Amino acid sequence: MARSISVSSQEVLIAPSVLSANPLRMAEAVNALSGEYDMLHVDIMDGHFVPNLSYGPDLVRSMREEWPDVLLDTHLMVERPQDFIDVFADAGTDILTVHVETAPHLHRVLEMIRAKGCVPGVSINPGTPVEWLKPVLPIVGLVLVMSVNPGFGGQSFIPEVLEKVKTLKCWKETGPFDYLIEIDGGISTQNVGEVVRAGCDVVVAGSAIFKAQSPYETAREMRRIAAEAKKIGR
Numbered sequence: 001m002a003r004s005i006s007v008s009s010q011e012v013l014i015a016p017s018v019l020s021a022n023p024l025r026m027a028e029a030v031n032a033l034s035g036e037y038d039m040l041h042v043d044i045m046d047g048h049f050v051p052n053l054s055y056g057p058d059l060v061r062s063m064r065e066e067w068p069d070v071l072l073d074t075h076l077m078v079e080r081p082q083d084f085i086d087v088f089a090d091a092g093t094d095i096l097t098v099h100v101e102t103a104p105h106l107h108r109v110l111e112m113i114r115a116k117g118c119v120p121g122v123s124i125n126p127g128t129p130v131e132w133l134k135p136v137l138p139i140v141g142l143v144l145v146m147s148v149n150p151g152f153g154g155q156s157f158i159p160e161v162l163e164k165v166k167t168l169k170c171w172k173e174t175g176p177f178d179y180l181i182e183i184d185g186g187i188s189t190q191n192v193g194e195v196v197r198a199g200c201d202v203v204v205a206g207s208a209i210f211k212a213q214s215p216y217e218t219a220r221e222m223r224r225i226a227a228e229a230k231k232i233g234r
């Protein structure tokens with residue numbers, strides 16, 4: 001059974017995306033962060049929904065064995081996500097996120113995720129209107145706003161998506177919702193403050209952390225800036 005995620009209004013969670021780590025040295029790269037992160041983000045790509053391939057459930061299972069207490073945040077960038085809920089939940093992920101663009105029966109898929117004991121997440125591409133999310137917001141624990149077109153690490157942040165973050169924050173404050181707002185794509189120490197002030201609770205960063213000269217110092221600095229921005233944003 002996956003853990004629930006509670007975040008106080010003072011906190012921002014930093015989620016390094018292991019896609020940017022050297023796959024042959026992933027454990028070493030994560031351990032070098034010495035705990036300067038809050039969850040690990042795992043990108044699953046199928047070569048159809050996105051033009052790239054990445055990992056399968058075996059990676060999540062190995063990560064769960066390696067880091068039994070770490071929150072695992074799996075982002076499915078796949079067509080027919082309903083076919084992959086069981087395998088990723090059984091592999092031990094805590095959060096399982098599917099794309100609004102991929103699931104005609106999105107409500108059912110999110111209920112399947114919850115029934116497997118994971119936190120259901122829904123993700124949205126930069127070009128998709130935020131209104132598409134509204135019908136499922138009462139049943140999700142996380143909304144992942146993509147700030148690049150998904151498929152690759154190391155792309156540039158698309159600032160227009162911050163409008164979606166602000167809208168989601170406003171809906172959350174006025175509605176009976178209980179979701180975290182996560183952002184993913186092109187996040188660095190340069191823009192983490194801005195995305196947190198817009199309303200993000202969880203920040204994914206891949207290349208900014210794993211390709212940095214000192215991944216540990218960068219993750220630590222990102223956390224510091226995020227926490228500071230959260231104080232100002234309150």
Ligand SMILES: O=C(CO)[C@@H](O)[C@H](O)COP(=O)(O)O
Pocket residue numbers: 017019020041043075148149150151152153154155184185186187204205206207208
């Ligand atoms: O889902 C994706 C890309 O599709 C992301 O999680 C990337 O892995 C983030 O990498 P950076 O943009 O931070 O380098």
